[in-house]
Amino acid sequence: MRKPFTIFLYLLVIFFLIYWPYYMNLYEKEQIQEKNQVEEEFRGIITFWDFPHPSIGDPGGFEFIKKKIELFQYKYPGVVIDFEPLSYKDGYEKLINSSKDGSLPDILPVGADFYFISKDYLSPINKYVDEEFKKQYKEGVIDAISYKGNIYGMPLGMYTNVLFLNVDMFDEKEIKLPENGEWNYEEFVDSMIKLTYTEGKKDKKYFYGLGISLAPDNYNLWGFLLLDGARAFDKEKYSFFGPQAVSGVQKVLDLFNKYKVVNPVSLEGEREKLWQDFITTKNTAVLVEESYKIAQLKNLQSKGKLFEFDVAMYPEGESGIPLTLSPKIYAYGIKKEKDEKKLEMEYKFIKFLTEDQQKVIELGYVPVKKDKVTEDDKMKRIELATNYTNIIPQFDGWRKINNTVIAKIKEGIGNNKNAFDITEEIKNSVSQLVH
Numbered sequence: 001m002r003k004p005f006t007i008f009l010y011l012l013v014i015f016f017l018i019y020w021p022y023y024m025n026l027y028e029k030e031q032i033q034e035k036n037q038v039e040e041e042f043r044g045i046i047t048f049w050d051f052p053h054p055s056i057g058d059p060g061g062f063e064f065i066k067k068k069i070e071l072f073q074y075k076y077p078g079v080v081i082d083f084e085p086l087s088y089k090d091g092y093e094k095l096i097n098s099s100k101d102g103s104l105p106d107i108l109p110v111g112a113d114f115y116f117i118s119k120d121y122l123s124p125i126n127k128y129v130d131e132e133f134k135k136q137y138k139e140g141v142i143d144a145i146s147y148k149g150n151i152y153g154m155p156l157g158m159y160t161n162v163l164f165l166n167v168d169m170f171d172e173k174e175i176k177l178p179e180n181g182e183w184n185y186e187e188f189v190d191s192m193i194k195l196t197y198t199e200g201k202k203d204k205k206y207f208y209g210l211g212i213s214l215a216p217d218n219y220n221l222w223g224f225l226l227l228d229g230a231r232a233f234d235k236e237k238y239s240f241f242g243p244q245a246v247s248g249v250q251k252v253l254d255l256f257n258k259y260k261v262v263n264p265v266s267l268e269g270e271r272e273k274l275w276q277d278f279i280t281t282k283n284t285a286v287l288v289e290e291s292y293k294i295a296q297l298k299n300l301q302s303k304g305k306l307f308e309f310d311v312a313m314y315p316e317g318e319s320g321i322p323l324t325l326s327p328k329i330y331a332y333g334i335k336k337e338k339d340e341k342k343l344e345m346e347y348k349f350i351k352f353l354t355e356d357q358q359k360v361i362e363l364g365y366v367p368v369k370k371d372k373v374t375e376d377d378k379m380k381r382i383e384l385a386t387n388y389t390n391i392i393p394q395f396d397g398w399r400k401i402n403n404t405v406i407a408k409i410k411e412g413i414g415n416n417k418n419a420f421d422i423t424e425e426i427k428n429s430v431s432q433l434v435h
Contacts, residue, residue: 041076041344041345042079043079044078046081047105048069048081048082048107049086049094049095051088051091056362064359072349084105086109088271099115106335106337106346107333107335108333109331110122111144111329122333123335123343125152125153125347126149126150136370138158141155141368142155145331152333153331154331154350155354156330156353156368157330157357157361157363157365158329158366158368159386160291160385161222161289161314161324162290162291162381163286163312164278164289165177165286165312166286168308169282170285177312178312181312181381182316183315184316185251189255189259192259193209193261195207195286196260196261208262209262210263210266211263211274211277213266213269213271214269214406215269216407217402219392220288222324222325223288223323224248224314225245225248225405226323227248227251227314227316228248228319233393233395236393236395237395238430240405240423246419249409249419249423250419252413256413267414274287275293279306290326291364291386292330294311294364295363311385313381313388322388325391328389328391328392329391330365331354332350361374366383397433401433408422408425
C-alpha cells in the first residue's frame with residue numbers, strides 16, 4: 001500500500017523541481033514588467049506658480065495649494081511639485097515677463113487668457129479630454145479655454161466683477177438695499193450720493209459711496225461702460241465707440257466729477273489700499289471687486305472682524321441688464337512640453353487640482369461643473385452675475401486695449417475731458433494697436 005504513495009511523492013518532487021524554475025522565471029518576468037510599467041510614469045520636478053486663494057481658515061490663501069501638492073506627491077512618488085506663490089499686485093506681470101525670457105513655469109494660472117494661447121506658450125490637452133468629460137462642464141466653460149479646436153486649460157471655477165456692500169452703512173443712512181442685488185443707474189446714484197458725506201468739523205472724516213480701482217489689468221469699469229448697450233467687441237473686433245459708448249463713459253465721469261461719490265484712492269491704482277478702506281477703515285460703502293473676494297470677506301466675518309455685507313450686480317441702464325466683461329474662468333494651463341510622460345503627469349496634476357468643486361465654492365468661485373449646485377444666497381447672486389458676464393475676446397492685443405481704455409478714462413477724469421473726446425481718443429489709440 002505504501003509503494004504507490006511513495007511513487008506519488010517522488011513524482012510530485014520531480015514535477016516541483018522541473019516546474020519551479022520555470023514558474024520563478026515567469027514570476028520574475030512579470031515583476032520586471034510591472035516595475036517597468038511603474039517606471040514609465042514621469043518622475044522629476046514640475047514647476048508651478050499660482051495666486052493665493054483665501055478662504056475661511058486660510059487667510060493666507062496657499063494652504064489649499066500646499067495640501068493638494070502634498071497629496072499628489074504622495075500619490076505619485078518621485079514627482080516633485082516646485083511651487084512658487086504669486087501676488088495679485090504684480091503676479092500677472094511676472095507671468096508675462098517670464099513668458100518673454102523663457103522662464104515660464106510648467107503649470108500656470110491662465111483663465112480665458114488669450115495672450116498665452118495666442119503666443120503658443122501652452123500645450124493643448126485634447127487627447128486627455130473626451131466628450132463625456134467635457135459634458136460635465138457648464139455651457140461655455142470649455143469654449144472659454146479653447147482656441148481653434150484645441151483645449152488649453154483645466155477650469156477651476158468661474159468669477160466676475162460684482163459690487164460688495166457695507167450693509168451697516170446702508171442701514172445707518174436708512175437706505176434700502178437693492179432687491180435681489182439689482183438696481184437701475186438712478187437708484188444706484190441716489191444711494192451713492194447719500195452714502196458720501198463728512199463727519200466732524202476740526203478733524204473731518206470722509207465717507208464715500210463707491211470704490212472702484214482704475215489700476216491696469218482689471219475689469220471694474222466695464223459694468224458701467226456697457227450699461228447703456230455699448231459693446232466692447234463684435235466678431236473679434238474692437239467696437240467700443242458710438243453714442244452708446246459715449247453714454248457709458250459719461251456715466252463714469254459723472255460718478256467721479258459730477259456727483260463726486262468715488263473714493264479718490266480709486267484713481268491711485270492702489271487696489272489693496274482701496275480694499276483696506278472698505279474692510280478696515282470702513283469709509284467706502286460699496287466696492288467693485290472680483291467676486292472670489294467673497295471668501296476673504298466671509299473669513300473676516302467668521303472671526304467677528306467685519307460688518308454685515310451683501311452682494312449686488314452692476315446697475316442697469318438703457319440696456320436693461322447688468323452686463324459686464326471679465327476673463328470669467330480661472331483655469332490652469334501647461335507650458336509647451338515635448339516630453340509626453342511629463343505632459344501626462346502635468347495633466348494629472350491640474351485635473352487633481354480642479355476636481356473638488358465643493359472646495360471651489362469655499363474659495364469663492366462659482367462651480368464649473370453641472371452637478372455642483374450653489375446653495376449660499378450670496379454665491380447664488382454671484383453665479384447669476386456670471387450669467388451676465390461676457391468673456392474677454394480672443395484676439396491678440398486685448399490686454400493693451402483694455403489698459404488703454406482704463407488709462408484714457410482715468411486721464412479724462414483728471415483733466416475734466418468730455419465723454420465724446422475720451423471715447424474718440426480711445427478709438428484712435430486702439431486703431432494704432434490693432435493695425
